[in-house]
Amino acid sequence: MGQYIRERPVECYFWALSIFYEPHYAKGRMMFAKLIKLMSLxxxxxxxxxxxxxxxxxxxxxxxxxxxxxxxxGKCYSYVLSCFSKTLDECVADAGASPVGIDCTRETLYTHAIDLTFVEL
Structure with a gap:
């Protein structure tokens, strides 16, 4: 799977930095960069x-x-789910945020599945 995955953590961080640029938003910036990376995954x-x-x-x-x-x-799919689950748990624990990320993830993957339907045609 490694050859198919884009390795661009710096790009993800700079994208997050463009939104959370003030120093006191460092935690939010890191969490957002991690989520961007997982969505790109x-x-x-x-x-x-x-x-x-x-x-x-x-x-x-x-x-x-x-x-x-x-x-x-497949083992790689289980790894992706566990990484995403761990990251969301980390975000909830660090920021005290609600676990709404799971619902957002489900919706995002649902839209990817809809795209697959069109690819099949």
């Missing part, structure tokens, strides 16, 4: 890595937030 997986069947199964596992279901699709 999802984008790379859906664009370049997985087969249509794998991606539909992965989407179903993500909609249920089911680590075992992601493991059945």
């Amino acid at each position: 999802f984008d790379d997986i859906f664009d370049s890595y997985g087969t249509v069947e794998e991606l539909h199964q992965f989407n179903k596992a993500m909609q249920r937030w089911d680590k075992e279901g992601a493991e059945q699709v």
Whole structure:
């Protein structure tokens, strides 16, 4: 999977820096950069890595937030789900934010799955 993933953490950080530029927003900047990186990971997986069947199964596992279901699709998918879950938990713990990120992630992956439907045609 590594060859399909864009390695651009500095770009993600500078994107976050353009939004959270004041020094007292350092935590928010780091969290936002991590989330941007994970969203680009999802984008790379859906664009370049997985087969249509794998991606539909992965989407179903993500909609249920089911680590075992992601493991059945493939080890890399389970790794992505665990990384994302860990990052969201970190954001909630650090900032005291609500876990709304899970719902946003589900919605984002749902839109990726809709794109897959058009690719299949």
